[in-house]
Amino acid sequence: xxxxxxxxxxxxxxxxxxxxxxxxxxxxxxxxxxxxxxxxxxxxxxxxxxxxxxxxxxxxxxxxxxxxxxxxxxxxxxxxxxxxxxxxxxxxxxxxxxxxxxxxxxxxxxxxxxxxxxxxxxxxxxxxxxxxxxxxxxxxxxxxxxxxxxxxxxxxxxxxxxxxxxxxxxxxxxxxxxxxxxxxxxxxxxxxxxxxxxxxxxxxxxxxxxxxxxxxxxxxxxxxxxxxxxxxxxxxxxxxxxxxxxxxxxxxxxxxxxxxxxxxxxxxxxxxxxxxxxxxxxxxxxxxxxxxxxxxxxxxxxxxxxxxxxxxxxxxxxxxxxxxxxxxxxxxxxxxxxxxxxxxxxxxxxxxxxxxxxxxxxxxxxxxxxxxxxxxxxxxxxxxxxxxxxxxxxxxxxxxxxxxxxxxxxxxxxxxxxxxxxxxxxxxxxxxxxxxxxxxxxxxxxxxxxxxxxxxxxxxxxxxxxxxxxxxxxxxxxxxxxxxxxxxxxxxxxxxxxxxxxxxx
Amino acid sequence: xxxxxxxxxxxxxxxxxxxxxxxxxxxxxxxxxxxxxxxxxxxxxxxxxxxxxxxxxxxxxxxxxxxxxxxxxxxxxxxxxxxxxxxxxxxxxxxxxxxxxxxxxxxxxxxxxxxxxxxxxxxxxxxxxxxxxxxxxxxxxxxxxxxxxxxxxxxxxxxxxxxxxxxxxxxxxxxxxxxxxxxxxxxxxxxxxxxxxxxxxxxxxxxxxxxxxxxxxxxxxxxxxxxxxxxxxxxxxxxxxxxxxxxxxxxxxxxxxxxxxxxxxxxxxxxxxxxxxxxxxxxxxxxxxxxxxxxxxxxxxxxxxxxxxxxxxxxxxxxxxxxxxxxxxxxxxxxxxxxxxxxxxxxxxxxxxxxxxxxxxxxxxxxxxxxxxxxxxxxxxxxxxxxxxxxxxxxxxxxxxxxxxxxxxxxxxxxxxxxxxxxxxxxxxxxxxxxxxxxxxxxxxxxxxxxxxxxxxxxxx
Numbered sequence: 001x002x003x004x005x006x007x008x009x010x011x012x013x014x015x016x017x018x019x020x021x022x023x024x025x026x027x028x029x030x031x032x033x034x035x036x037x038x039x040x041x042x043x044x045x046x047x048x049x050x051x052x053x054x055x056x057x058x059x060x061x062x063x064x065x066x067x068x069x070x071x072x073x074x075x076x077x078x079x080x081x082x083x084x085x086x087x088x089x090x091x092x093x094x095x096x097x098x099x100x101x102x103x104x105x106x107x108x109x110x111x112x113x114x115x116x117x118x119x120x121x122x123x124x125x126x127x128x129x130x131x132x133x134x135x136x137x138x139x140x141x142x143x144x145x146x147x148x149x150x151x152x153x154x155x156x157x158x159x160x161x162x163x164x165x166x167x168x169x170x171x172x173x174x175x176x177x178x179x180x181x182x183x184x185x186x187x188x189x190x191x192x193x194x195x196x197x198x199x200x201x202x203x204x205x206x207x208x209x210x211x212x213x214x215x216x217x218x219x220x221x222x223x224x225x226x227x228x229x230x231x232x233x234x235x236x237x238x239x240x241x242x243x244x245x246x247x248x249x250x251x252x253x254x255x256x257x258x259x260x261x262x263x264x265x266x267x268x269x270x271x272x273x274x275x276x277x278x279x280x281x282x283x284x285x286x287x288x289x290x291x292x293x294x295x296x297x298x299x300x301x302x303x304x305x306x307x308x309x310x311x312x313x314x315x316x317x318x319x320x321x322x323x324x325x326x327x328x329x330x331x332x333x334x335x336x337x338x339x340x341x342x343x344x345x346x347x348x349x350x351x352x353x354x355x356x357x358x359x360x361x362x363x364x365x366x367x368x369x370x371x372x373x374x375x376x377x378x379x380x381x382x383x384x385x386x387x388x389x390x391x392x393x394x395x396x397x398x399x400x401x402x403x404x405x406x407x408x409x410x411x412x413x414x415x416x417x418x419x420x421x422x423x424x425x426x427x428x429x430x431x432x433x434x435x436x437x438x439x440x441x442x443x444x445x446x447x448x449x450x451x452x453x454x455x456x457x458x459x460x461x462x463x464x465x466x467x468x469x470x471x472x473x474x475x476x477x478x479x480x481x482x483x484x485x486x487x488x489x490x491x492x493x494x495x496x497x498x499x500x501x502x503x504x505x
Numbered sequence: 506x507x508x509x510x511x512x513x514x515x516x517x518x519x520x521x522x523x524x525x526x527x528x529x530x531x532x533x534x535x536x537x538x539x540x541x542x543x544x545x546x547x548x549x550x551x552x553x554x555x556x557x558x559x560x561x562x563x564x565x566x567x568x569x570x571x572x573x574x575x576x577x578x579x580x581x582x583x584x585x586x587x588x589x590x591x592x593x594x595x596x597x598x599x600x601x602x603x604x605x606x607x608x609x610x611x612x613x614x615x616x617x618x619x620x621x622x623x624x625x626x627x628x629x630x631x632x633x634x635x636x637x638x639x640x641x642x643x644x645x646x647x648x649x650x651x652x653x654x655x656x657x658x659x660x661x662x663x664x665x666x667x668x669x670x671x672x673x674x675x676x677x678x679x680x681x682x683x684x685x686x687x688x689x690x691x692x693x694x695x696x697x698x699x700x701x702x703x704x705x706x707x708x709x710x711x712x713x714x715x716x717x718x719x720x721x722x723x724x725x726x727x728x729x730x731x732x733x734x735x736x737x738x739x740x741x742x743x744x745x746x747x748x749x750x751x752x753x754x755x756x757x758x759x760x761x762x763x764x765x766x767x768x769x770x771x772x773x774x775x776x777x778x779x780x781x782x783x784x785x786x787x788x789x790x791x792x793x794x795x796x797x798x799x800x801x802x803x804x805x806x807x808x809x810x811x812x813x814x815x816x817x818x819x820x821x822x823x824x825x826x827x828x829x830x831x832x833x834x835x836x837x838x839x840x841x842x843x844x845x846x847x848x849x850x851x852x853x854x855x856x857x858x859x860x861x862x863x864x865x866x867x868x869x870x871x872x873x874x875x876x877x878x879x880x881x882x883x884x885x886x887x888x889x890x891x892x893x894x895x896x897x898x899x900x901x902x903x904x905x906x907x908x909x910x911x912x913x914x915x916x917x918x919x920x921x922x923x924x925x926x927x928x929x930x931x932x933x934x935x936x937x938x939x940x941x942x943x944x945x946x947x948x949x950x951x952x953x954x955x956x957x958x959x960x961x962x963x964x965x966x
Contacts, residue, residue, distance in 0.1 A: 046802065048752070051600040052568075054801035057588065059574035061581075062556065075552040080510055080577040092553050099623055103541070103548035103634050134570075138597045155756045193757045198764040200757050200885050278544045281648035281680035281691070282941075284877075287964070370554045411878045411913070413892045415965035418913050420890050422882060442882060442890075444913070444961055474550075475542055475650040477942035495961075502915035502960060503888040 003122045005180050009039055009166040017086040018170040021065045024090040026172060030067040032110055034171040036322060037063040038369040041130055045137050046159040050145035052138050062369035065090045069097035071107025077370040111348035111360050113325050115174040121319025123181040124312050125213030129162040132214045144228055148190050151232035155191040161469060175324035183315055183481055185209030185469050186217060190231050194239040203235040203424055206256045206406045208466040211313045238425055241437040246498045250401035251443060251491045252394045257423050259466030259484035260407040265447040266305055267380040269416035270332050272341035282475050284414025288338055290351060296338040299451025302385060305333040307342055307378040309362055314379035315467045315481035322373035325362040332380060344375045367478040374474045381485035388459035394490045397456060401429040420444045442497045450491060458487035510577050513618055516559055517661035519579050523586040526563035526593050528605055530662045530810045532797055534558045535618035538654035541626055545646050546637040553623050560799040562807045563589035568596025571800050571807055601801050601833040606811035607664040618657035619671045625653045625699050632704035649679035653699055660797050666811040670793040673697040676935055676945050680895055681711030687966055688908055690714035691874050691895035695935045695945045697789055714896055720907030722899050730870030731957035734860035735934035738949040740876040741918040742851050743939045748887055749819060751828035752803040755838050760887050760919055761825055768838050774825045775922035778854035781820035783846030789933060790946035792847035804845055806831035817843045848946035853928035860951035863927050865903045872898040872905060875937035887917045892963055912959035927953035
C-alpha cells in the first residue's frame with residue numbers, strides 16, 4: 001500500500017509557519033492556540049452521453065490560526081505561506097477573540113488530550129486517483145456510458161469525484177500531526193422516457209463513495225460491471241411499473257437506502273452541538289437532548305449503532321481530528337437506548353464527564369484551511385445481527401410490503417423527527433416473496449417511531465459500507481464526507497406516499 | 506493587499522504570458538470575508554478569511570483543461586498554468602467547444618480588489634451584545650449568523666478579455682426561542698454592506714413574533730389557505746431556477762421537456778401575469794454582468810467565459826421564455842444563448858402589499874415564516890418536499906391568533922405559480938434554505954395559495 005504522505009505536501013514550510021504563528025499568539029497570553037495548514041486537491045470529471053462534459057482540478061491551500069483568549073475563540077486564515085502572513089493571521093485571530101470577548105458569556109474550556117508529538121497517519125488506498133491520467137478516467141466513464149446507451153437507453157450521465165486531503169496540525173501544548181486521506185465517488189445515471197405513457201425517469205448505480213484509491217473501480221471489491229449491465233432493463237421496468245397504492249406497508253430496506261436514513265435520523269441527531277442548540281439557526285437542533293442520555297428508547301432492542309473514526313475505508317476515518325484528538329469508536333445506541341454523542345474538546349470539557357470520561361471523541365473538523373473546525377459526523381453505522389437473516393429471510397417475514405433499494409431524495413426536519421425518503425427502485429413484496437417494481441414511492445415517518453418499528457436486523461451478508469460526500473453543516477457552510485455501514489432490515493407498518501398523487505392538487 | 510502578494514491583475518497577466526496552449530482564460534477571485542455566529546445568547550464561532558483563487562483554463566485543439574487553486578504568488582500561478590497546459594495537451598475533445606469570447610475591457614480593470622473586515626460588524630456587534638442581555642432578562646434565547654464578503658473577480662483571456670467585477674455579499678439570520686424551547690421565530694435578509702442592518706430591530710421583531718405564539722394550536726395534515734412570505738417564495742423559486750437547464754429539457758427531463766421531444770419554449774407553463782427574470786443591473790441585487798465559470802457542466806461552458814449577461818426573462822407572462830443555456834445547448838435547442846445569472850426576481854402583475862397585508866384579507870388559514878430542507882422528489886413534475894420552520898401562524902378573520910405545529914409539504918413551485926390566489930409586492934428577500942450558501946440575491950412577493958399541501962405534521966419546534 002502507498003502509505004506515505006505526499007512529498008510535495010511535506011515540502012511546504014508548515015513547521016516554520018506553525019512555530020512563527022504559535023509563538024506570536026503566545027505573546028498575547030492565549031490559553032490555547034493551534035495552527036492548521038491544509039492542502040486539499042479535488043478533481044471532478046463529468047460526461048454526457050459518453051462525451052466529456054467538464055473536467056476540473058481544484059486545489060485549496062492555506063492555513064488558519066485559532067486561539068482562546070480570555071475564554072473567547074478567535075479564528076483567522078490566510079493563503080500566503082510566508083512568516084509575515086503567519087504573524088498577521090495570528091494577530092488577526094487574537095483581534096477577533098478580543099471582539100468576540102464582548103459577546104461571549106460562557107468561557108471556552110478545552111477537554112484535556114494527551115500530547116501526540118509529531119505523528120503521521122495515511123488512509124488505506126493503493127493508487128492515488130489524482131495521479132491517474134485524466135484520459136484513463138474519461139475512457140473508463142465513456143465506456144460505461146456507451147454500454148448503457150448501446151442497450152437502448154436515451155441518455156446517460158457519468159461522473160467521478162476524487163479527493164486528496166492533506167492536513168498538518170500543531171498546537172501550543174506540543175501536539176503535531178501530519179495526515180493524508182484519499183476518497184472517490186463514481187456515478188452513473190441512466191435517463192429514459194416511455195413514449196406510451198409520457199413518463200420520464202432515471203436510475204443510478206448504487207456504488208457508494210469510499211475512502212479507497214483508483215483500485216476501487218477495477219479490483220472486484222464492487223461489481224460495477226454487473227450493476228451497469230442490469231441498469232437498462234431495471235430502468236425500463238421502472239418506467240412501465242404501476243404506481244404504488246398509498247397506505248401503510250412493511251418495508252425491507254437495503255443497506256444502500258438505509259444508510260442515508262441513518263445519516264439523517266441518527267448521525268445528525270446525535271451531534272452534541274446540535275442537541276445543545278449551536279446549530280439552532282441553521283442545520284437545526286435535535287430531539288435527542290442530553291437529558292435523555294441513557295433513557296431515550298431510540299429504537300427497538302436489536303438496534304446497535306456505533307460512532308467510529310477508525311473503520312478502514314470509512315470516509316470520516318482519520319488518525320487525529322482538527323483539535324489534535326486521537327480518533328476512537330464508541331456506542332451511540334445500544335439495545336435501542338441512546339448511549340452517546342459526537343463531541344469536540346469544548347463540549348467534552350463542559351458536558352462530557354458522563355459521555356466519554358470528559359475526553360473528546362475526536363469529531364472536530366474543518367473542510368478547508370479557511371474554515372473553522374466544528375463538530376462533524378463520525379462514521380455512524382448500524383451493526384448487523386451476527387446471526388441475522390439474509391435478504392430472502394427478511395422478505396420471507398412480510399405479507400404485504402415493499403423492498404427499498406438505493407437512495408435518491410431525502411428531507412428531514414430541523415429537530416430530526418419527521419423525514420421523507422425516496423429510492424432508486426421499489427419492489428412489491430407479497431406473501432414473503434419479491435414481485436415486480438412499483439413506482440412513485442416515498443416513505444415518511446417520525447424518527448423514533450421508525451426505529452422502534454425495526455423488527456428484524458439483517459445479518460452480515462446484507463451489510464454494506466455506504467456513505468455521502470456532500471454532508472453540509474455550519475456557517476459559513478462546510479462540506480463533509482462520511483460513511484455509514486448498514487445491514488438490510490425489516491420495519492413494520494410505515495407510511496407510504498404516492499409522489500404523483502402528492503403533486504396533484 | 507499584503508506587500509509580498511502580487512496584484513490580481515499581475516497574476517492574470519503572468520498566467521497568460523506563461524501558458525503555451527493555443528488559448529487561455531484566467532480567472533482570479535480575491536475575497537475577504539468576516540462572520541460572527543452565536544447560540545444561546547453567546548458567541549460560538551467567528552472568523553476573518555482571506556483567499557485568492559486562481560483558475561487557469563487552457564485550450565488546445567478541440568480540448569481544454571481547467572485547473573484551480575489557491576495562489577498568492579507568481580510561482581504558484583506558474584504551477585497552475587503548467588498543470589493546465591499539460592492536461593490540455595492530453596484532453597479529449599470537448600463537446601461544448603466554441604470560439605472564445607474576444608475583446609472587452611472593463612473600465613475599472615486596474616482597480617485593486619475590494620475588501621471587508623471584522624469592523625463591518627462594529628455597530629451590529631455592540632447592539633447584539635445588548636440584545637443578549639435583554640433576551641436573557643426576558644427568558645428568550647438568540648441564535649444567529651452574520652456574514653459579509655467582498656469578492657473581486659478578474660477575468661483575462663488570450664483573446665483580449667480583461668473583465669473585473671466586485672461583488673459584495675452579505676446576509677443575516679437570527680432565530681429566537683423562548684427559554685423552554687417550545688416556540689421559535691426567525692428573521693433574515695440580505696445586505697450589501699450591513700449599514701442597513703440593526704440588531705436591536707431584529708431582536709424586537711423576534712420578540713413580537715414569539716408573542717404571536719403565546720397561544721399554541723395543533724392542526725392536522727391537510728390542505729390550507731396559506732400565505733407564503735417572500736423568504737418562503739424565494740426558497741421555492743431558487744429551486745425552480747436551478748431545475749431550469751435547457752440541456753435537461755432537451756434530453757426529455759423535467760417539466761419543460763415536450764413529450765415526444767423538444768423544449769416547451771413559448772408554452773403557457775404557469776398563470777399569465779407571472780414573470781420570473783434575472784437582471785445583473787437590478788438594485789440592490791447587482792451581480793456579475795458576464796460569464797465567469799471555472800468548469801463546463803450541463804448549464805455552463807468554459808468557452809463562454811466573458812460572454813455578456815443581461816436581463817433575461819425566464820417566465821414571461823406565464824410562458825416559458827428561456828432556460829439556462831450555454832452557446833452549445835442554445836445551438837441544439839435553436840434559441841438565443843441565456844447563461845445563468847446570479848440573481849432572480851419573481852414579479853406578479855398587480856401584486857401589492859406585504860405578507861401581513863395578505864394576512865389581513867385571509868379569513869381562515871396559515872402564515873408561514875420560511876421553509877427548510879427542500880429536496881426534489883420527482884423531476885418530471887418538479888415536485889419538492891420540505892418543512893415549514895420557525896413559525897407557522899394561525900390566521901382567523903385577518904388576524905394572527907396563535908402558532909401552529911410545523912408541517913412537511915409536498916408541492917411543485919410551478920404548480921404554486923398556477924394556483925395562487927393573491928400576490929404581494931416584489932421585495933428583496935433571502936431564501937432560508939439556499940440564500941446563505943449559494944444564492945442570496947433574490948426579490949420575491951408574498952403569495953397566498955388556497956390549497957397548500959401539508960403532507961404530514963412535524964413535531965419539530
